[in-house]
Amino acid sequence: MTDAANPYLPLAATVVEVVDETPAIKTLRMTLDDPAARAAFTYRPGQVVQLSVYGVGEATFVLNSTPTRPEFLQCSVMRAGEVTEALHALRTGDQVGLRGPLGNAFPLDALRGRDVLLVAGGIGMAPLRTLLLYMLDNRADFGTIRLLYGARGPRDMAYGAELEQWAAAPGLELTLTVDAPDPGWPHRTGLIPNVLRELAPSPEGAVAVTCGPPIMIRFTVQALRELGFADAAIVTTLERRMKCGIGLCGRCNIGPRYVCVDGPVFTMAELGELPAEL
Ligand SMILES: Cc1cc2nc3c(=O)[nH]c(=O)nc-3n(C[C@H](O)[C@H](O)[C@H](O)COP(=O)(O)OP(=O)(O)OC[C@H]3O[C@@H](n4cnc5c(N)ncnc54)[C@H](O)[C@@H]3O)c2cc1C
Ligand code: FES
Incomplete structure (x- = not known):
């Protein structure tokens, strides 16, 4: 507005x-x-x-x-x-x-009736939090929700107070991972794409949504493709620097597309390839 x-x-x-x-x-x-x-x-x-x-x-x-x-x-x-x-x-x-x-939004119509795999790295959990809460509030519309959330260390994990609620939510499978654990860290240790390969979620009837630092997205998309996810079933958000946010200044374009108007949410099929700088 x-x-x-x-x-x-x-x-x-x-x-x-x-x-x-x-x-x-x-x-x-x-x-x-x-x-x-x-x-x-x-x-x-x-x-x-x-x-x-x-x-x-x-x-x-x-x-x-x-x-x-x-x-x-x-x-x-x-x-x-x-x-x-x-x-x-x-x-x-x-x-x-x-x-x-x-900007645009997550393609809810394409997610309804499907299993949804969320893969978040660091601050990339922020956009996935809104989608996760929306799906929990409309639970019957979605299949199994799997959330893989990784951060550098345990203290770099945001939304700590909510993680336990999410772990207990029906039909939600939560996996947490860190690169560098503290003694007694009860969850996984390892980079997100490697943990994703270990979990090996089925691409059958599923859509994956991934957000995080560009390097994490790049390797996560590679892992998702290896697992059999089609590019049309891989959704990501691009953090292109913006200024006007309304398609006027030309600051955020990737080729003919403006991230602020056409995005920030794209499927890998829409992107073709990740921009070289990501
Ligand atoms: C669509 C979109 C959604 C975003 N959502 C969030 C969010 O939910 N939470 C959050 O913390 N941040 C988010 N960001 C990033 C946030 O906009 C930037 O961190 C912020 O603009 C930095 O402003 P600054 O003045 O503090 O730092 P600046 O002085 O502008 O930049 C500091 C450093 O961060 C780098 N940087 C700044 N903006 C970006 C960017 N967009 N992508 C990559 N590197 C950048 C700069 O190159 C520089 O190295 C989002 C960005 C976009 C485009
Ligand atoms: S931020 Fe100005 S055109 Fe996108």
């Missing part, structure tokens, strides 16, 4: 809660200040917003809350540079600007 007269104008929002997820990731829960804007704001899992800190700048984040739980809008922010640093400094009651929702 952007201002039709000026699509660059953000909506005013207030931070209602800050969650420290990991040393590098904070989650911001926000509500729009204007009651009419709050009531009118709708989004689909996978869509992004531009969050702005007044006087600092604007950056892109996926909404990792779910439209099925409309109490607040949520973004998880990994510290990277100036804007994310300023977002990390926000406290409950502080104001942010919010522009969106922008």
Whole structure:
């Protein structure tokens, strides 16, 4: 929901809660200040917003809350540079600007009735969180949900408080892995693509959705193909740097496609190949 007269104008929002997820990731829960804007704001899992800190700048984040739980809008922010640093400094009651929702969304119609394999690395769990919660809130529409979530170490794993709930959810198979375990780490150790090969989920009637750092996506897609997943059944999100978010500035294009309008969600069949720089 952007201002039709000026699509660059953000909506005013207030931070209602800050969650420290990991040393590098904070989650911001926000509500729009204007009651009419709050009531009118709708989004689909996978869509992004531009969050702005007044006087600092604007950056892109996926909404990792779910439209099925409309109490607040949520973004998880990994510290990277100036804007994310300023977002990390926000406290409950502080104001942010919010522009969106922008871009496309996960192809829910293609996922309904299928088994869904989610493969997340690091902050890549953020976009998959919204999809996971949406599927849990519409459980009968989807088959078995498998989530493979990896991080560098146990303390780099976001959404710690929710992992136990997810592990207990009916029809959800959760596998956690880290590159470098602490003593007593009860889950897997190993890189995500290798653990994926060990788990060997069947591609029969299944769709895989993977998000994470580019190098992880590259090797995960390779593993999925080895397991027999067709490119049309592999969905990913591209984190191309964006500026306008509305197809005007030309900052985010891959060939003829704008990630901010045509994406950020694509199937591997749509991409053909991952862009060389990923
Ligand atoms: C569609 C999309 C969804 C995103 N969702 C999230 C999210 O949910 N949570 C989250 O923490 N981050 C997300 N990002 C990345 C986030 O937008 C950047 O980290 C942020 O813009 C960095 O801004 P900054 O001013 O703090 O750092 P900058 O000073 O702009 O950059 C710091 C460093 O990060 C690199 N960088 C910045 N943006 C990107 C990018 N898009 N891709 C790769 N490298 C980048 C820069 O090259 C530089 O090395 C998303 C990006 C896109 C395009
Ligand atoms: S960010 Fe401006 S065209 Fe996509």
